[in-house]
Amino acid sequence: MAVKPMSVRVTVKTDIADQSFREQMSIAGKGKCYDNGDSQVLIFNEKDEDGESVKNMTTISDDKVTIKRTGSIKMNQIFREDHATESTYYHPFGTMHMETKTNQIEFSKDQNGQKGQLFISYSLRLNQQEPQRHTLTLTYERE
Template identity: 40%
Template sequence: MQQNKWPVSIMLETRIDDGEDQEVIKVEASGDWIASSERTVLFFNEESDDGVVKTMITVKDDQVTIKRSGSVKMTQHFDMKKNTENVYRHAYGTMHVETKTDKIHFEPLDEKGRGYLQLDYDATINQEQTRTHQLRLQIEEESK
């Protein structure tokens, strides 16, 4: 299996809507893009008030997995074929999250060195509050 690796810069924007309020979270970071014939993996770190969060996003077929470690710990699966569950751990406690994925749109790095990932999903926290999420991830090869 041949594997290619590129340094990239990313712009991650997440919109969270609970019906009454909307929250927008933006992250800019540098990382690495690793692609093979079977999967694509993106690694990057983000600084938060509570410390560094290491993020790994894996894209394979109609599935995306986001794994975070450090001051936040979670592994969240997005699968168009089924609802998924995970546990989100951070300095303020633990939350159980159920995810229903509505859309996965992935564009690998093109000839201009740009890629894109879009996830639209509903997340229910602790079986109580359901919020609509839109994740948009723009990737650009740093050497382009």
């Protein structure tokens, strides 16, 4: 059965912190939301700092969240609450090994599926450096 996509506006806010550092980032874009009953798939494009296009696909299911980015930046990051996962981040300036330990995942959407919010709290270790605390908040709303 084909699922008709809904046009949405997506915003992703990330907060990164450790003892001496804090950085907040925000990206937004227009995209599509597919509600497959047991999962939500959000697809949207962003521009990197050089103006190159990066395609984002976020899949939200009961037991995990997967964020896949393709374009000038490539990664496939998996979040499973109370689990550690490993992946690789490909950037024009180099490749980084990522170790992600997910602490919390919360997802909610309104009754008619017109808008929703995903919240993830996790620690991320890049290339064996000290892990940093991250939070990611993704919101979408029908256009």
